[in-house]
Every structure is written in structure tokens, then in C-alpha cells.
Amino acid sequence: MSVRALWIISHEKGEQSSIKFSRRFSTVEHRAKSLGGSSYVAVPEDNKVLQLLLTELGLSDSDKSYVALRDDCLYRQRSPALELRVDGQEKRVLWPVLAMLQGPLILACLPLVDAPPEPRPPLANLLSVSQGLTLLAGLHTFLLGSGSKPDNEGLASRLAMLPSVLLQVCPLGTPLDVPLLGTSATHTVHTPAGIQKQPAWKTGLHRGRAVVNVSVMETVRSMQYGNRSRQDLWDVYGTVTCKCEVEGVLPNVTVTLTLPPNGSPLQDILVHPCVTSLDSSILTASSVDNCDGSAFSGPYKFPFSPPLEPFRLCSYTSQVPVPPILGSYQLKEEENQLRVSVTLKLHESVKNSFEYCEAHLPFFNRDQIGVADVKVSSGQLDISKEKNLLVWALGQKFPKSREVTMEGKISFCGPTPGPTDPLCTDLTAYIKLYFRVLDMTLSGCCVDQHSVQVYSSAKPRIVTSRELQSKEYFIWNSTGTAPVSSGQMML
């Protein structure tokens, strides 16, 4: 239940990858040696590890189209654990190396295999693997923030903090916690000696007015084909984020989620570890199950004792009957130009008040746009000829009819070829929608201010909010071949 070594590698496009930080845990290595016996493989030096890791991740020799060690069709097929072939042999393998590749960094660690090495144990038997994953994810969030936006100065200073951070969270190779954001390593708040034990995940105590902030954020994804043979798909998932400033060592708070009378039940509920107890009925609904009309549909009560920092109390998925915006997209090839026809309809159940709403129409594998003669019934159209992209800003509101259209012709006769994409050839093309609506959820899920209970002396201020946003919201051209079908087709 420990890791033998940890690496943080910078990997930015166009730059040579290098190890920014590494740590070997010698005592864990000592255990690995006795556990491994004759099949023990020592951890090579950093430069060697870097080279092996890049090969295994398919990132080495990017100028060569085929490298046997990197591209063999047998390697790297399914598990999250990589094999580093030390000496290039199949026998001497460093396993299981976990790697997380996100943004400009690669984070990797080597968990200890605390099981007989032969035959190779399944990952499911090694607790160190899930612990390693948690550690890597925690370090990643610490280094890059949850947005994973590169910020070089901040990154450098946080890398410099790693030795003292690891002293707290993983002093001898056994991960104890994930680094906390924003709090210094030696965050101390005087804690009175009381009978109640302070949770290890609570860095100090809050003093002052009690404030509880609960926000529900739903995300909708969609694939619309406009084609009888292909079923349109959409799904919704939500997260409930809390920030609780409440006095006491282990204060009790309860948040209740409610659905409208005919709302479909919340499914796949996952809760934060600070939730103290759960009713089994809350967990029963599952998106991979038959939808049972009699299923429990709330109210969903989550009693918990909050940590100091903001946290995700729970997440859920929901099956809503209709997508918020239904689109149709048709392209026709006419001589040297493309005839475009788009209709977008806002469903009546959706609040017609957007923070923003944009439709992007990219065109790939063609010459640059020459002339675009396109009219829209509402909103503004911006044509970027360099990117072969039409951006249709719909603004804050759909018209009263809740329907907008775009018609027109585009000719591709620019001097240079536009962007390419292997997926979108010929008439395979899509519209991608970006929108955000405040103060609504598709599932109807909400947190009533009065339903938030805080068991403490002072009366807390309670703030709740909700919003809906889109992600991966695609409308495919119905006259072309859509590149995908999905599993739900089979149901």
C-alpha cells in the first residue's frame, strides 16, 4: 500500500520532455526487493525511466512513423498500469507504472506489489494501485489546479513546494492524504483539547458567522444525427458543490435534493467521503439498469460533516426525456460550393435566458472559405476564413418562436488548404453548441434553502444556486455519414 517512486515530467508540445521532480522511497524499495525475490526489478535512473515511459506512452521519436518498441500491436492494450521494459526485454519489466497525462505534465508513480509476483496479480488485488491513482490525481490538482491551465510561474513555485508537501502527504512512500490547495503545508489553527476527535481531513476550525453555499451544476451532452436509422443521444450529469463555514469540530449539516413531481430519479449517485450515512434507496437507481417507474425519486438527504474547503458533495446522472436544443443540420454539395441549412429549436421546458449560446460550424479537409453567403434568422454570424469556421452567436435569447435558422452557400476557393480532420471527410460534418443557462437544471433537481439543516447554535446564512451548461453537444450533418454509433443503440 505504498509507492516505490514518483515522477513529475514536463511534456509540452515542441519541447523536449524532462523530469521536473522525482522521489524514490528507499524503504518501500527495500520491501519490494524482499517481496519480489528473483523477479525483482530495480527502478532505473531517472533519464532511463523518462525514456521508457515516453516510449510506452507512445510519445517518443515523434518523427518516426513506426518504432517497434513503441508501436507493437501487442502492447499497452487495456490496463491503466504500464509496463516499462527495462533492457528492452520482456522478462525484466517494471510494473505497474501508473501515469497520468494531462496538460503540460505527466505524473507517474510505481506502486508496490504486495502480493506474490508470479503469476502477476490482478490490479484489483493491489490496494496500492488505487492509492497511487488518488495520489497522482491529488498532486495533479495541486500543481495545475482543477482547470489544468498551464501557468508556468505558479507551477514552478508549486514544484518547489513539493518536498515539504510530500513530507505531509507521503513521507515514506505511503500516501496519507492529497495535498490541500491554497493552504500552506504547516497550516495551524489552534484546536481546543476536547473529547471530540478532529477529522484528519479538517485542517482547522472555522470561527465566525456560519455560511453554507450549495450549488447544483448540470452538464448536458448530446449527439444528434437527424437520421431515422440512428437514435439521437443525450445525457445529463450533475454535481452538487458545497462550501460550508460552520463552527465546531464535527458539525452536522444536511443537504436535501428534491425533484419536481414527475421528475425522473437521480441515478448513479456518488458521494463525498464526508457524508456520514446514506439511505440505501438513494443508491439504487442506475443508468445501466432498466428504468423502473417505481424507483425512489427523492427527497435525497445527505447528512455530512463538512471540511473547511469547498468540496463536491455528490454527483448524479439523469435521464431527461428531451434534449434542451434540438438541431437539424443539412449540407449539400453543389458544384463548387456547399449549401448549408440549419435549424435549432429550444425546447419549451428550458428557460429562454442564456448566459451565452453559440453554435460553431467547422469545415475540414477543404480549401479555405472563399465566399460565404449565409443568412441567419437571429443572432450574429462571424466567419473566420483562416480557421474555416462559422461562429453563430445566438445571444441571450431565442426569438419567441424558440426556433432559429441559418441558410446559405459557402464556396471553398481560398488560396491555401484549411484545417484537416480524419473524422470529418466529405459530408461528415458537425455543429457544436456551447451554452449556459443560469438558475435552472434539466433534471429539475434543486436544493431548497430551507431544506439545508445546520445543527449549530448560530443561524447560518444559506445560499443556493443552480445552472446548466453544455459539453460535447454535437449535431451531425444528416446528409453525411455520422462517424459513430453508440452503445445505447443496442438496447
Next chain:
Amino acid sequence: MAACWTDRIDAFSRSPSRFLSGTTAEVFLAELLRELRDDRAGYSVLVLLLSPLCEHPTVLCPSDFVGEETALELMSVFTQCPPKFLEFRRHLLLALTSVLICTSCVSNRSRASQDFLDLLLEIGQDVSDIHGDGAFRYLRATACDCLREMEACSPGILSQRLELLGSLRQRETSRLHQAYAGLHTLVLRNTVYQLTQERGACAEHLKALLEGNTSVAWEADQDSGMVDNTDSAVLSSLILGPMGTVPTLQTGPDCKELRSVLSSLLEESYLLTPLCQAALLHRLTEVVAMVPGVPPAVFRAELLRLLGTSEVCLLHSILLMKCAFTDSLFSAEDEAFILKRLVVLSQHPLLSTPEKLFYMDCILHFPENRPISCDDGDETLPVLLTPRLASALVPTVFNDSTTMLARLNLLCLVYLEEGEEGEGEEGRGVGYLYEHLRSLLHIVENRGSREIVVTFFRAAFLFLFYLCHLERFSNSLTEKLCELYLHHTQLAPHLINLANQTQDRLPDPKWAVGLLEALQKVITEVPLAQLTLQNLCWHLKTLARVAEEGEIPQHRTLHFLSSIITPSSSSLCVSGDWRLGNSVLGVCRRLLVHPSLDSLLIPLADILQHLACRYGDTDVQDHARLYYTLLTTLSKEKLAGVLAKEAFEGGGQVKKRSLSCIVTESEGLTSTLTIHHTEKEIFKLVEVDPESGGETQTNQERDLNPSEMKTFPDQANTAVTAYRAQFNNPDFASELTLTYQLTHAGACDSRFDQLFSIRLHFNLTDDHYEKLSDISVPCLFREKPSPVLKLRLRPRRPYPTTLRASVIFTTQDGLSWHSNLPDIHVSFQQAFITVPVPTVWGRGSKLHLFEGLWDEICSENIEEKKLADCATSLFCCQLKEAALAALVEKHFLPFLISELCNKEEFKVLFFLPPQSHVLLKISSEEDAVHFNIATDNWQLLSHLSSYLLTITCAQEDARS
């Protein structure tokens, strides 16, 4: 100063080996320790200085002894460091832990490690900070971490403190209780494990330990110390799936004390971070699994909270619990629920890719309540995973590569089973997967990125691996791949790789041959006008691979080759491109060893002849001529023999060059290709005196420095322990190196004056030694100094032996020869080497070692197993004092432990690899010279006796 250290430490961490090539570990360690005492550098630099000791303790402290010394130094730095430099003190504790554990000081329970353990316990119990600012608390937390690591590496070391640790945990109300809980749980787990290994241990013992009643508890175990360290089972997780067995402790149903500890730990588990909570649950799962008296139901209260968790490690601990307790804790409904949960998590939009992959892996190794097969390690589908359930995981082109492959793998397994069960529905699911493969192929066709290409071939391999028997799909795939290849010839290496791997790994390798044959067909049907130099090279590469298949007729290939080299139909060969020519030759070479060569002979000869005469590149012409000659001169078998060797070596420039050399004198081809044998003795091996004096000299140097005597083992038993510890490494001192000169033997024969590429091969005549590897010598000239060879022998038993040697070499005229060498006799005394003590030891330490070993062999109460091999003996002979001194100086000097000038008693220690010792105390008594012998391998006595007889007789003869 500080910057300099930052750079140096950085350089060391990046590559210890390169860093130490510029200095030595000893020097660097000394520098570090000196610098650590100098606080002018500032504590942040001092923290940095500790990192080499934390990360690479064994590099800096190669022996236990150095580790012990270093630990003592660090502890003194710790006591002198002002308390306010908290972070430095915490790092010091970590460094101490690393050094002591990794140099085996902890497992040997050295003094320093005992002192350190006491220090840690003292810090752990010190609650004087309870009203302070809490900073000191962090030192306590680190002390707990160090204690936990020591217990983890030397299980049982804290068993006697179980009660103390429990009460410390109970008392702590700050966040620190987590550190105590982790420590307490681990010690509890190891203690219970230890009791399961003790014969006769029962509930009473456990109770006594839990209550801290150590005076009564478990006396027997005090002696045997802890669980044997060589047994790694204690370090291993006890929850290993259906095949794993858990040792059990019979306690009867009533173990109140244990139950109360467990429930208190579980009750507070909520207060721990998810990582620590998961570790705690895992350890407690192990404890409950070992004690059948405690029902798994103790976990029930926590289950629901954990089943709903979003934390991967907490859900994982539930899976491990399920693995350990199956239906005694989880009902069939629970099982169905957990599996559904895993499917949901495997595709949850809020989880990271590695987490999802992990959950998918867990589905394939799902701990079922009633597993059908006990096949450990293999991927099997849980019975409850229906195609319907799995359909949530079908791959799509929007997945990232690894997710897509993992899903494909899982779905292939699902549909494989489905196909076997319901014939009617078969193919629908597979049909979907095949469609998916085609979508990928479509992307590859549209110039998808390199990653997509690689992913596609991996997906194709997976599909074929499971579903190749469905010919409808596999044949169609062959067809699609051929089309793909024709438009994208640069994919040839991928296709060849796919063919190779499917041929190797698929139950039926037929598909690969089919693919290659289809590729041959499409290539040979390409209109010549469409060929470019670029794609022709890929075609030839592919055809070369096709030509390796004996089953595939090669007439099409030959026809293709002949059409591309004929100027009338193609202009490609006129250009005389060297690479192209070589590619054509590559195909020809494989055709030369094709089983159907007889039917290919004439067209192939035509092609080769054409190349030899007309091709626009001389090198290619030369090669072609060689192949032509080989084809027309050699029998089929011989040809196969000559060329097969080449193919095995992997095909490289070197061989081509050597073959080019041969071509220049093609008349002598047959003799060049034959190895000649000679009965004459061409070589012999002459033993070189191994006493180059290096060893004894260093001893003398050591003796000059009396201060060192203090710093190295100063007691017989510590010396023996430190010495023995070196043998934990099985390779330690396991080799004998015998040095020989290779010289000409026999009468002068000018043909053999200059010899090249000499390869000596050795055969054993008995099984006392491990097999020897061949030795290569680049050349041997009669008038130049003879090369020196080092023969490395690894004895199984260090007895005299005889080696047979043969040699293959090349003479100046390019002919190869084989010959035998005279037998090599390895005498008993050649197996002696000086005792392999750490290089820093002086004579004093060696003397202690000698005494220690002597006492051990002679003492009565050593373990039975060792005793059986130990023996003492006495050998007497008549020698004058001077003769004795001469004898010792002549034969024993390198092995002499006592001073040469000390003529009263000579102490001699022979070490014989792998692990035998012969100790001699030689003294002149009134009647004769007594050789007192002690050895830990009695079987050596007879050899020793004859050896002593020989040398003493020789000495007498010399005198007379």
C-alpha cells in the same frame, strides 16, 4: 555554497552512478555528514542534504556497518539541532529510518536501530505540546510515520508495544490520531499474523498483547524475535482472491478484546482521510480474515457509506473486503449492485481516464461470491455481466485510445461468451464491434494521426485475438486491410507486425498466413505504371515477409520481381538505387530458403543473374552474384544452413559486409563456408600467477592506520553478523576468477601464426560448477604478447575439477578452424579466495571475524542444520620454525589474518565460494607443527588434507 550543494544534490539524484564516477560514495557521505553539522548553510540546504540519504541510502552506505555509523552520526545531529527547526528534524527522522531499514540494521536489531526506535517511541509519547501551538505535533506525526515504516519493513518489531500504541491512539484528539491509527492497525495486523505462525498460540496470547500484559504474554516468541525476515509472506497482502489462503488464529468465538479494538477503529475510520481509511480497512479486513472468531459483520455498519463513495481507493477497499469475505458479508443483491456500480464508474463522465480504466480492470477480475473458475490472474467475466449491462461500455471513436482498447477488450469477451451460448444472437454484438473497427479504419484511411494508426492495429489485434474464428468478419478484415495497404503503403511495418503477432499469439495462426497471401496478391497485381520508388520499397518489404511463409506459393512474387527489374517494363532498376536493390535482394534471400525452392530455381536464378549483370549498383551486383553462386553451387540443405544463421541474427549491415568479402574470391567459396578441423594443438592456456600483490598490499596500508580500528567491527559477533549480511545478495562473492594466458602450442606452423576471432568454449566434466560462458579473443599473434583471459567459475561446490576446452578461430587466409585445447585442471587451492570482507575493514576487524567464525564452528549450540556441516580437525607434520614461516609466506600469505611476524600462531582463513570457509590455526608445538582446522563444510576436509600434505612435503623436500 548553498547553490553548489543544490546542484550537486540535483546531479546525484538524477544519476547516482554518474555522479559517483567522479567521486566515491565514501567521500560523498563524509562530506554530507560534515556539512550537516554546519548550520551556517541554512536549514533549507540541510534538508536538501538529507535527500540522498533518504532516496539512495544503500548507495551511500554499502554495508550495515556504514549504515550503523551514519545513523549514529545523524542521531547526534538530531539531538543537537534546536527544536525550532522542525522541518529539518522531521526530515532527519525520515533519513534515519531510510538508512537503518535499507542497510538491514533494523532487521538485525542493531544498537543504533534500537536506540532510534526508543527515540521515536519517546517522541510519540511526548504530549507536552498539547497546549502549545501544535507545531511539535508534526514531529510526533513524523515519528509515527517512521515507526509505521519500521513495522512495515520488519513486521513484529513493535508487537510488544501494541497496548501502548492503542492507548496513544485513543488519547489523541488532534488530527494526529490518524497517524496513531495507521500505526496501531499495522502493528495489530502483524501481531495477529505472527500469532498465526506460532504453534500453540491462542486467544490468551492475543488478549495479553492487547492488554499490554507482556510479562505473561508470549514468552516463547521473545526469543525467536520476529517473524523470519526471509519470509516475504508477512509483507504480502493476505487477500489474494480465490486461490489465496489466509493463515488463521483459532480463538474461539469469544475475543472481546479484539472486537472492542476493531469496533473502536472502525467507528473512527470516518475521521481519516480516504487514503488512510482505505489502508485501515484493508488491514482490518486482513485481521478479521485471520481470526475466524470475529464475524465479518463487524464491517457492516460502514458498508453503505463506502458503497456510495466517489473515492476510488475506498471503493477498492470494499472490493478487497468482498474478495476476502464473499457471501459471509455480501449478499447476491450486494454483488449485483457492486458490479453495476463498477460498470457505471467505468464510464462516468466525472472520473479521470486512469480511474475508469482501473474500474474496467476490476470488472475483469471481479471478486465473485461463487467464482466458477479459480484461474488466478486471468481475465474472466463475472457471470452477472450480461451483454445488456456491458453495452454501456461499447467503444466509440470518441474514446481516447486506451479507453477504447479497454472497452473493446471487454466487449470482445462479452460477445465471445454470448456467441457460445446463444447461436441466434451471435454476431449482432460482434457485428457492432466490427463496424467500430471499420470506422477506425476509415479514420486511418483519411490520414489519421500516428496514434490513431497504432490504436487501430491494436484494436484489430484484439478483435482477431478473440473473434478470429468468425470467418465472416476476419475474412472481411483481411480484405479491408489489403485495400488500406494499397492506398497507404507506409503502413507496411504495422501490417507485418500484425501478421507476426497474430501468428504467434492466436490459437490458429492461419489468419496471418491468409493476410500475407492476400497482400502478396494485391501487390503483385498493381499495374507497373503505378509503382513509385517509395511504395515499391514498402512492397518489397512486405513481399520479403510473405516469402518467409513456407505455405505461400511464391510464383507471383517471382513474377513481380522479374517484371520490375526488366528494363522493358519498368524503369526503376535502371536508376540503380542501392536501397531498392537491397530490398529486392532481401526478398531473394528469403526465397533461397523457401521450402518450394526447387520449383522456383530457374526464375530465381534468372532474376539474380539479371541483377548481377545489369543492376546499376556494384554492391547490389556483388550480392546478387553471391546469391546466384550459392543457389547454383550449394545443395538445398547447405544453402538453408548458411542463410538460416543469417536470418536468425536479425539481419544487419555486418553480415552483408562479410558476405561481400567472400564474394571477392568466390572460387574458394566452399572452403570458406566450411569449418576445418585440426587435431594439432594450436593453443594452450597457461595459468598466470594470481598473486599480483594487490590484495596484501591493501592490507598493509590498512594496518598503517590504527585509528580505523576503532570505527569498524570491534567484536567477534558483530563482525560475523556484518560479514554474513553481505551474503543476502546471492551474487556476492560467488565467483572465482582464474587468470590464464592464451599462447601458441606445439610446433611452429606458419599458417597459424596470426589468428583472429578466437572463440573458446568450455565444457564441464562434473556438476560442481555452473556452466561457463564462451570467451572471445580478437586476435593472437605469435610474436606479440599473449592475451590474458579471465575464466570466471561459479562453484556449486568448491571441489577440484577438470574443464574441456575447444576453440573456433579464423586464420589470416579467411578459413575457419576448430581445434581442442589440453584439459584444464582446476586444483583445490585455486578455489581459495581471500575472505570477502567490506573493503574498508582493517586487519583488526578481520581478526574479529576469524575469531567469531572459529567460535561459531567449534561451539556446541549452533543450529542443527549448520552443525551438520561444521567440523574441526587437526593436521600435523614435522617442520622447522623457519620452514614453517617460509611455507606460510609462500602459500598462505594472501589468506593470513594474523601478523606474519607473530610466529607463535598463524591464523589463516580461506574462503571458498559460494559459502564455505576453512580456518587454520598453525602453531609449532613440541612434537610437531599443528594445523588446527575448522570448517563449515566437512566435505572439504579430504581435499584440504591432501593439499596440506602436498605443500608440507614439498617444503620438507625443499629443505632436504
